[in-house]
Amino acid sequence: MKIYKVLPDLSKERHMKIWHKALHSQWSASDLPWKKPLGIRSPKLLDQMGRLLTPVLMGEQAALYSVSGLIPVLGKTSEVESQFYLTTWAVDEARHTELFTLFYHRLGREPLPIRRFPQGYLFQSAIVSDDPAEWLSGVLVSEVTAKKLMEEFRRVDIDPLLTDIADGILLDEARHLGFNHIYIEDKFKDLVTEDPEAADRLETHLHERIRGVHELLGPALDALHDEMAALGIDRIELYDKVIDEAAHRLQKSIDSGRRLAAREAAVESAEPALAVMAV
Numbered sequence: 001m002k003i004y005k006v007l008p009d010l011s012k013e014r015h016m017k018i019w020h021k022a023l024h025s026q027w028s029a030s031d032l033p034w035k036k037p038l039g040i041r042s043p044k045l046l047d048q049m050g051r052l053l054t055p056v057l058m059g060e061q062a063a064l065y066s067v068s069g070l071i072p073v074l075g076k077t078s079e080v081e082s083q084f085y086l087t088t089w090a091v092d093e094a095r096h097t098e099l100f101t102l103f104y105h106r107l108g109r110e111p112l113p114i115r116r117f118p119q120g121y122l123f124q125s126a127i128v129s130d131d132p133a134e135w136l137s138g139v140l141v142s143e144v145t146a147k148k149l150m151e152e153f154r155r156v157d158i159d160p161l162l163t164d165i166a167d168g169i170l171l172d173e174a175r176h177l178g179f180n181h182i183y184i185e186d187k188f189k190d191l192v193t194e195d196p197e198a199a200d201r202l203e204t205h206l207h208e209r210i211r212g213v214h215e216l217l218g219p220a221l222d223a224l225h226d227e228m229a230a231l232g233i234d235r236i237e238l239y240d241k242v243i244d245e246a247a248h249r250l251q252k253s254i255d256s257g258r259r260l261a262a263r264e265a266a267v268e269s270a271e272p273a274l275a276v277m278a279v
Ligand SMILES: [Fe+2]
Pocket: 059, 060, 063, 092, 093, 096, 146
């Protein structure tokens, strides 16, 4: 264990703000009205839902696994504010895992086993990384996919409880994406100042990583093409929207970090001149 300081700085204001927001926004599966009648009657559609939700439950468990694993990693670099936030992110993913497990009980169905859905497992495995920036850019693809699927579940509204679950998860996902932005932005703000060439290399690497993870999403969605069609979800449109949004979000965070670094550099170079003018 490495703790460099007993008294943490806790000076990253936005990290602290999103951590407090996450603390105040917690909710529980036991708050939901599980006794509401199931909106799906057809056995065929129940079977299809059982298969379609497989990557969702797999993704929630993979997220719980990887978020929890990053908490000690951030401790090694004394990123205590980020550690704080990730404790709530882990709680969120644990809640999502519980929600979909209970939803499977409600459906009376089981998810596909890994041997019948290796594409989903390969997609999730590609996201795991011990490097926070690398993990955050890979996880952007699965978080955006989850967000799009929850929006679709809300739109088709085939079961009142699934709609409630989607509503709650969308609020959680908005925070996860918010933290992703803050962390990558900060990373680039610092790196551009310290080593601009390393910042350029990291930008290229993170985009390559997003493309690599995204390529594995295609086969996972293909395997569930018929199930998505049964619900009126367009697989091609979903895939295209995910890559556009994930790449756009990553670039926005990087550009914003670069702008902040340039602004700080401009203020620093103006300070001596302002001091002379004040005399
Ligand atoms: Fe989740």
